[in-house]
Amino acid sequence: xxxxxxxxxxxxxxxxxxxxxxxxxxxxxxxxxxxxxxxxxxxxxxxxxxxxxxxxxxxxxxxxxxxxxxxxxxxxxxxxxxxxxxxxxxxxxxxxxxxxxxxxxxxxxxxxxxxxxxxxxxxxxxxxxxxxxxxxxxxxxxxxxxxxxxxxxxxxxxxxxxxxxxxxxxxxxxxxxxxxxxxxxxxxxxxxxxxxxxxxxxxxxxxxxxxxxxxxxxxxxxxxxxxxxxxxxxxxxxxxxxxxxxxxxxxxxxxxxxxxxxxxxxxxxxxxxxxxxxxxxxxxxxxxxxxxxxxxxxxxxxxxxxxxxxxxxxxxxxxxxxxxxxxxxxxxxxxxxxxxxxxxxxxxxxxxxxxxxxxxxxxxxxxxxxxxxxxxxxxxxxxxxxxxxxxxxxxxxxxxxxxxxxxxxxxxxxxxxxxxxxxxxxxxxxxxxxxxxxxxxxxxxxxxxxxxxxxxxxxxxxxxxxxxxxxxxxxxxxxxxxxxx
Ligand SMILES: Nc1ncnc2c1ncn2[C@@H]1O[C@H](COP(=O)(O)OP(=O)(O)OP(=O)(O)O)[C@@H](O)[C@H]1O
Numbered sequence: 001x002x003x004x005x006x007x008x009x010x011x012x013x014x015x016x017x018x019x020x021x022x023x024x025x026x027x028x029x030x031x032x033x034x035x036x037x038x039x040x041x042x043x044x045x046x047x048x049x050x051x052x053x054x055x056x057x058x059x060x061x062x063x064x065x066x067x068x069x070x071x072x073x074x075x076x077x078x079x080x081x082x083x084x085x086x087x088x089x090x091x092x093x094x095x096x097x098x099x100x101x102x103x104x105x106x107x108x109x110x111x112x113x114x115x116x117x118x119x120x121x122x123x124x125x126x127x128x129x130x131x132x133x134x135x136x137x138x139x140x141x142x143x144x145x146x147x148x149x150x151x152x153x154x155x156x157x158x159x160x161x162x163x164x165x166x167x168x169x170x171x172x173x174x175x176x177x178x179x180x181x182x183x184x185x186x187x188x189x190x191x192x193x194x195x196x197x198x199x200x201x202x203x204x205x206x207x208x209x210x211x212x213x214x215x216x217x218x219x220x221x222x223x224x225x226x227x228x229x230x231x232x233x234x235x236x237x238x239x240x241x242x243x244x245x246x247x248x249x250x251x252x253x254x255x256x257x258x259x260x261x262x263x264x265x266x267x268x269x270x271x272x273x274x275x276x277x278x279x280x281x282x283x284x285x286x287x288x289x290x291x292x293x294x295x296x297x298x299x300x301x302x303x304x305x306x307x308x309x310x311x312x313x314x315x316x317x318x319x320x321x322x323x324x325x326x327x328x329x330x331x332x333x334x335x336x337x338x339x340x341x342x343x344x345x346x347x348x349x350x351x352x353x354x355x356x357x358x359x360x361x362x363x364x365x366x367x368x369x370x371x372x373x374x375x376x377x378x379x380x381x382x383x384x385x386x387x388x389x390x391x392x393x394x395x396x397x398x399x400x401x402x403x404x405x406x407x408x409x410x411x412x413x414x415x416x417x418x419x420x421x422x423x424x425x426x427x428x429x430x431x432x433x434x435x436x437x438x439x440x441x442x443x444x445x446x447x448x449x450x451x452x453x454x455x456x457x458x459x460x461x462x463x464x465x466x467x468x469x470x471x472x473x474x475x476x477x478x479x480x481x482x483x484x485x
Contacts (some may be wrong), residue, residue, distance in 0.1 A: 106131035126301035128437020150232035194385030266351035338399035344424035
C-alpha cells in the first residue's frame with residue numbers, strides 16, 4: 001500500500017522543504033519492521049511513503065501568522081484547524097478553540113490531525129512549543145462520547161505541574177461556548193501526585209469522568225485498588241514519553257499500563273515528545289512490545305532542526321566563584337521580560353553533609369542583590385507539593401525570574417519567558433533541548449529569545465558536544481563585556 005502523506009501534501013502546497021532523517025533511511029533495522037515505510041523521493045517536494053510510519057518535514061511555521069497571527073492573512077491553501085477537524089471533533093470544541101485563538105494549525109497539528117482523527121496510533125515527535133498538546137487534545141475530544149459516564153481518555157504526564165497545565169487546556173476547550181449551554185458537559189479529572197486522592201476515589205466510584213489526566217504513580221494506586229476501570233478507554237496519550245521510559249521509578253508501571261491494564265486492540269495510542277532518542281529503536285519496541293499497533297505512524301517534524309531556529313544560544317566562561325555575579329550582571333544587561341534560571345539538583349553527598357541546595361543559594365543571592373522589577377521565585381523537586389503548587393500558580397500568572405531544577409524543563413508552557421539561563425549545565429543534550437524549549441513558545445512568532453549557559457573553561461567541551469548533537473551554534477559572551485559591577 002502506498003500513500004502520499006497529508007502532511008507532505010500540505011507543506012508541498014506552501015512551498016516548504018521536506019526531508020527524511022538520515023538515520024531512518026540507513027537504519028539496519030529497517031526491513032524487520034512489519035509494514036515499514038520506504039520513502040521514495042518523487043521530486044524535491046514530495047515523498048511517497050509505503051505503508052510504514054514516518055512522516056517528516058522541515059516545514060517552518062513562520063509563514064502562517066499566529067498570536068501574531070492576525071496581521072497576516074493565511075495563504076488560502078492552508079487548511080484551518082476547523083477544516084481539518086470538521087465532522088470529527090464536536091462543533092462546540094472547535095468553537096472554543098477558535099475563541100481561545102487556535103485558528104490555524106501548527107506544523108505538527110497539520111501533519112498529525114488527519115491521522116489522529118482517523119484513529120491511527122501516532123508518535124508525535126516535534127520541537128518544544130510546537131503545539132503537540134492541542135494535537136492530541138483534539139483527538140481526545142473526537143474519541144470521547146460525552147453522554148457516556150466512563151473513563152474514555154487517559155492522558156499520562158510525568159509531573160504534577162504538567163498535569164495541572166494539561167488539565168487546564170482540556171477544561172478550557174471543554175467549557176461550553178455561547179449557544180451550547182444545553183450540551184452534555186464533559187468531566188475532566190486530574191489524578192496527580194500530591195493531589196486529593198481520597199476525594200477522587202469516591203468521585204471515580206460515583207460518577208467516572210470521561211477524561212483523566214494522571215501521573216503514573218497516582219493512576220496505578222487507583223488501578224490497583226480497582227477504583228478506576230479502563231474497559232471503556234478509547235484513547236491513551238503518554239506525554240513526554242521518552243522521559244517516562246527513562247525514569248526507573250515509572251517505567252515498570254508504564255509497561256503494565258500499556259500491556260496489562262489495557263490492550264492495543266481496544267484503544268488508540270498516542271505518544272508525544274520533543275525528543276525521542278534512537279527513535280527507530282523506540283518505534284521497533286513499540287511494535288514488538290505491543291505498546292502500539294503495527295501501523296503506528298511516527299510524525300517527525302523538523303528532524304534536522306530539533307530546536308526552534310529563532311533561539312539565540314550564548315555562553316560565558318567564568319570561574320565557579322564568579323557565577324553568581326556573572327548571572328546578576330547578565331540579568332541587568334538582558335532585562336528579561338520573564339526568565340528561568342536552571343540550577344543543578346543537589347547531590348546526595350551534599351544533602352548528607354547538610355549543605356543548602358544550589359537553588360537556595362541562587363535564590364537568596366538574587367533576592368538580596370537583583371534590582372530589576374521581577375519577583376524571584378523557586379520551583380524545586382525537594383519542595384513539598386503545596387509549596388510547589390503555590391509557586392507554579394504564581395509563575396503562570398505573572399512575569400518573574402524562576403529559579404528551578406529540571407523539574408521545570410519538561411512540557412511547562414510559560415509563553416512569556418524570553419530568557420533561559422543555565423546556571424549549571426544540564427547533564428545531557430536532551431536536557432539542554434528541553435530547558436531551551438521553555439522559551440520561544442509563541443507559535444508563528446520569531447521574536448528573539450535567548451539561552452545562556454554559564455560554564456567553566458573545562459565545561460566548554462561538554463557544551464560543544466551538545467552543539468554537535470543538537471545542531472546549533474553558541475556565541476561566546478566575554479566576561480569583561482558583562483561585568484559592570
Ligand atoms: N494552533 C495554534 N495556534 C496558536 N497557538 C497555539 C496553537 N497550538 C498551540 N498553541 C500554543 O503554543 C504553545 C505551545 O504549545 P504546547 O504546550 O502544546 O507545545 P508542545 O509541543 O507540547 O511543547 P513541549 O514539547 O515543550 O511540551 C502553547 O502556548 C499553546 O497554547
